[in-house]
Amino acid sequence: MTAFEQMSYGPLGEAVEAAMPTSEADPIGVWAASLSLYSAAISRRVRLHNRRPVVVWTVLAGRSAIGRKGYALNTATAVLSKSIGGFIHSRKRAGVSSGPSLVDMLSGLELDTMGADGGIDGRCILLEEEWASVLKDQKKCSKFSTMFRNAWDGKSISNRTKKDGLQSVASPLLGFHAHITPGEWAKYVSSSEALGGSYNRLLPVLVERSKMLPYDNKPVLPDTSAIRKAFEWAEEEDRVMRFSIEAGERFDEIRAIVEDRMAELPELLASYMERSAEQVQRVAAVLSATEMKEEISRDAVEAAWAFVSFSMSSVEKLVKDAATGNEGAKPMKTPEDLIRDVLKRYGGEAKASDLLRPLWGKLNASAIKQTVEGMDDVQMWSEKSGGRGAPKIMYRLIEESEEPKQKQVQEEAKVYELASHSKAQPTPSAPVIRNVFAELI
Numbered sequence: 192m193t194a195f196e197q198m199s200y201g202p203l204g205e206a207v208e209a210a211m212p213t214s215e216a217d218p219i220g221v222w223a224a225s226l227s228l229y230s231a232a233i234s235r236r237v238r239l240h241n242r243r244p245v246v247v248w249t250v251l252a253g254r255s256a257i258g259r260k261g262y263a264l265n266t267a268t269a270v271l272s273k274s275i276g277g278f279i280h281s282r283k284r285a286g287v288s289s290g291p292s293l294v295d296m297l298s299g300l301e302l303d304t305m306g307a308d309g310g311i312d313g314r315c316i317l318l319e320e321e322w323a324s325v326l327k328d329q330k331k332c333s334k335f336s337t338m339f340r341n342a343w344d345g346k347s348i349s350n351r352t353k354k355d356g357l358q359s360v361a362s363p364l365l366g367f368h369a370h371i372t373p374g375e376w377a378k379y380v381s382s383s384e385a386l387g388g389s390y391n392r393l394l395p396v397l398v399e400r401s402k403m404l405p406y407d408n409k410p411v412l413p414d415t416s417a418i419r420k421a422f423e424w425a426e427e428e429d430r431v432m433r434f435s436i437e438a439g440e441r442f443d444e445i446r447a448i449v450e451d452r453m454a455e456l457p458e459l460l461a462s463y464m465e466r467s468a469e470q471v472q473r474v475a476a477v478l479s480a481t482e483m484k485e486e487i488s489r490d491a492v493e494a495a496w497a498f499v500s501f502s503m504s505s506v507e508k509l510v511k512d513a514a515t516g517n518e519g520a521k522p523m524k525t526p527e528d529l530i531r532d533v534l535k536r537y538g539g540e541a542k543a544s545d546l547l548r549p550l551w552g553k554l555n556a557s558a559i560k561q562t563v564e565g566m567d568d569v570q571m572w573s574e575k576s577g578g579r580g581a582p583k584i585m586y587r588l589i590e591e592s593e594e595p596k597q598k599q600v601q602e603e604a605k606v607y608e609l610a611s612h613s614k615a616q617p618t619p620s621a622p623v624i625r626n627v628f629a630e631l632i
Contacts (some may be wrong), residue, residue, distance in 0.1 A: 194501055195219050200494035202227060202417035202483040206270050209413030219501065220263030220398035221270070223249035226498075228244065229269060229418075230477045231282075231316040231366020232275040233425040237480055240433045243469075244345040245476045248367040250322070250378055250395040252509055259400045260370040261320060274419040282315050288325050290334030293342070294350040297365065298358045312399055312578055316366035323375035328382075336389045343367075343392040343587055367393075377513030382459055391465045394502040395509060417481075425481040432476035437489040445471055445496050452503070463506045471495045471504075526562045529571060534588040543584035560584075 195218040199208055207225055211218050230247040237245050251260040255567035268279060282300070287293050301313040319325050329335045338348045342363040357362045371379075380390060386490055424430075434442055446468040453461040472487075474495035479487045533549045534541055554562065566591045573582040 194497070195222060197497035198222060198494050200491055202415070202421060203478065203481045204494070206413045206415050206418060207267070207373065210266055210270050210410070210454060211401070213408055213410045214262065214266040215400050215402055215404055216259045216263035216266050217253070217398035217401050219303050219498075220251045220258075220260060221266045222252070222301055222498070223394065223396050223398075224252060224264045225269035226474060226477060227366055227368035227627055228271055228279060228316060229275060229422075230473070231364070232271075232278045232422065232482055233477070234364045234366065235314050236425075237425050237430045237432065237476070239472060239476060240431055242345070244343070244362075244364065244365050245473050245480070246343065246364070247264065247473050247477060248343060248393050249430065249468070250369045250371060250393050252371055252373055252395050252505065253398040253399050254372055256396050257400050258372070259420075260398060263398060264318070264320070264368065264370070266410070269410060270415060271418065273415050273421045278314065279316065283318050284315055285318055285320070286325060287317060288328035288335070289332035290338040290348075291332075291350045291352070292362060293335065293338050293365075294348050294358050297308065297342075297348070297360045297363055301360065313360060313362075314366070315363040316368065319367075319369040321369045322369035322629060323379050326375075326379040330379075336384060336387065340388055340392060369393075373397075373509060375528065376509050380513075385459060386462050388462065388465065391463050391467075393468055394499065395505050397508060399503040404428065415588070421481045421483050425480055430485050432479060432485055434472075434487045434492070435489065438475070438487050438492045441489050441492050442472065442475075443467070445492070456507075458461075460507060460510050463510065464503055467499055467503060469579060470499045472497055475555075515619045527566055529554065529565070530559065530562060531588060534569065534586060536547060539590075540585065540587045546586055559586075 195208075198219070199205075199222065204222070205227055207221050209216065210221070213627065214221065226247045227249045230245050232246050234246050239245060250256070251263060253260050268276075271279070271429055284296060287296060297313050297315060300315055301311050304310070304312040334350075341348050342365040345362055347359060347361050348363055349357060351357045376395075384390065396547070449464060449467045453464055456464075471492065472495075475487045475491040478491040478494060530546065533546055536549070537545060543556060543559070546559060547554075550559065563571050563586060570587045570589055572585055574585050577580045
């Protein structure tokens with residue numbers, strides 16, 4: 192079972208899974224974005240039993256382009272378009288970089304809906320696709336971190352201005368989803384802010400491209416009628432999410448696991464995980480809400496724990512790589528490994544032109560030939576095409592079981608070649624002749 196299959200759950204999980212064949216995004220990235228969007232959409236009337244919000248804040252950490260972060264968000268948005276598309280379109284915001292601007296934005300949304308049929312609605316989803324640039328500005332505001340944390344906690348935030356006087360939001364309904372590269376994480380996610388608790392409200396996940404699709408690929412969107420019905424259920428009346436007995440017992444076990452893990456880690460690394468238990472509760476509540484149930488099941492808790500534990504592993508890698516200066520870097524592959532990878536992609540055998548295209552900018556034709564000459568597991572030969580053109584160069588990856596046989600053939604060929612050039616010119620043995628001619632054929 193893959194990591195995504197372990198965390199996928201309910202109608203939302205089924206929809207994301209059905210969308211993946213026509214998406215290049217990482218399924219875990221699509222899942223993370225979907226949780227942020229959907230949890231923000233249902234946050235007005237769905238709460239935990241302790242009245243805390245159910246919003247799930249996620250961050251996709253991946254290298255530029257090949258991380259497919261934007262692709263993941265676009266896929267999630269498309270999947271949810273028929274259920275919460277109106278909310279996403281009208282309530283998405285970006286570029287909030289100070290505490291006062293955060294209060295002003297949320298307060299303004301509440302003021303705009305005063306007297307509306309559905310009552311005051313301050314829901315908002317911050318989508319920061321260039322989070323690094325916003326982080327730089329947020330560091331200039333001493334109030335932002337505190338207000339940001341309070342918003343996740345569902346606590347009151349306020350600000351006083353000369354023009355408008357006191358602006359206050361009693362129960363913030365703020366969703367959050369952001370994108371960043373591992374290198375930017377190392378540069379802008381500071382240790383002091385982490386120790387202060389600014390980042391343990393976030394669930395970062397490392398993402399990468401799942402596949403490459405043809406240029407004319409057309410996304411196929413799944414049936415999301417079950418999600419639309421669940422959203423209508425969440426909007427009908429106040430919903431209070433509580434654990435079943437089995438789910439509560441499992442949640443207590445997970446809390447102990449998290450705290451034991453934190454005790455083993457350095458303080459900085461542990462600080463990112465201080466809210467992991469509540470993150471499990473929130474994710475499980477959102478997943479149960481997609482099934483139109485106020486009781487959180489044990490299965491929902493297990494799926495939520497799979498997602499949160501994946502995030503914990505991602506954080507460990509991000510923080511450790513940042514500390515060693517290896518943020519986001521992958522080990523450089525040798526020319527031999529590059530050639531093997533391409534040959535495997537072609538089923539073990541390829542023409543020189545086919546081998547050269549994927550290696551453009553890394554190895555030229557001469558470098559490929561020179562490299563292969565020193566490789567025991569790759570065979571090179573020329574093959575006439577039947578026309579007047581030059582023979583084509585072919586390469587083949589030799590399986591491990593073939594290597595001893597290939598070496599024997601090469602050694603016997605050398606013996607024959609030496610013998611044929613000696614003065615005595617001894618007659619080669621029958622096995623040597625048979626093997627050499629078999630190889631030539």
